[in-house]
Amino acid sequence: xxxxxxxxxxxxxxxxxxxxxxxxxxxxxxxxxxxxxxxxxxxxxxxxxxxxxxxxxxxxxxxxxxxxxxxxxxxxxxxxxxxxxxxxxxxxxxxxxxxxxxxxxxxxxxxxxxxx
Amino acid sequence: xxxxxxxxxxxxxxxxxxxxxxxxxxxxxxxxxxxxxxxxxxxxxxxxxxxxxxxxxxxxxxxxxxxxxxxxxxxxxxxxxxxxxxxxxxxxxxxxxxxxxxxxxxxxxx
Numbered sequence: 001x002x003x004x005x006x007x008x009x010x011x012x013x014x015x016x017x018x019x020x021x022x023x024x025x026x027x028x029x030x031x032x033x034x035x036x037x038x039x040x041x042x043x044x045x046x047x048x049x050x051x052x053x054x055x056x057x058x059x060x061x062x063x064x065x066x067x068x069x070x071x072x073x074x075x076x077x078x079x080x081x082x083x084x085x086x087x088x089x090x091x092x093x094x095x096x097x098x099x100x101x102x103x104x105x106x107x108x109x110x111x112x113x114x115x116x
Numbered sequence: 117x118x119x120x121x122x123x124x125x126x127x128x129x130x131x132x133x134x135x136x137x138x139x140x141x142x143x144x145x146x147x148x149x150x151x152x153x154x155x156x157x158x159x160x161x162x163x164x165x166x167x168x169x170x171x172x173x174x175x176x177x178x179x180x181x182x183x184x185x186x187x188x189x190x191x192x193x194x195x196x197x198x199x200x201x202x203x204x205x206x207x208x209x210x211x212x213x214x215x216x217x218x219x220x221x222x223x224x225x226x
Contacts (some may be wrong), residue, residue: 003159008170033214035216041218042122042202042216042218042219043160043202043204043219044216045213045214045215045216048213055163056213058213093160099164104162105162105214106161107159107160107161108159109159110159114182
């Protein structure tokens with residue numbers, strides 16, 4: 001089927017505004033991940049979902065960041081009161097099952113967020 | 117906490133020359149290690165994983181537990197190898213957090 005999709009592809013917002021980023025994983029994939037890709041910072045893990053539960057939220061940089069997943073499918077990453085340092089590419093990935101050595105994470109195209 | 121280090125931000129080699137992208141990790145146990153690649157205007161994708169002991173597009177990577185390294189190698193670089201390469205580590209069992217390095221941009225000069 002189709003790969004991981006993310007929307008919007010680009011988002012420009014003003015400092016202080018809230019933004020919502022959406023991720024549609026590959027159908028049937030139970031595990032979903034959010035990462036942030038900043039210039040010179042590599043890939044930073046944000047949060048992991050297994051089904052609708054988030055067993056690991058340790059990567060969320062502050063309480064302005066939150067994420068949810070409904071129906072074991074679509075996930076939304078919300079950033080409240082955006083700051084300029086939130087500007088980055090936000091990547092979503094999904095995999096077929098958590099815990100298996102051979103599973104592969106499939107990445108979406110990312111959402112490029114620019115906070116002015 | 118586990119960490120992945122890629123010391124080179126940019127590696128430039130001539131076409132046909134050997135390539136070695138360095139990756140070192142810090143983790144006391146036996147991790148699962150991966151190389152991901154991102155070609156220009158494409159998605160990040162898995163290149164290879166150490167557990168499969170595979171060669172993909174001529175690339176290989178050997179886990180050296182003594183040196184805690186997982187360097188990516190190719191004997192003869194091709195122009196189409198130009199991309200961003202990320203080394204990644206996952207702790208077996210438990211949850212699926214993957215720790216990525218900061219990436220190395222490989223530039224193959226024709």
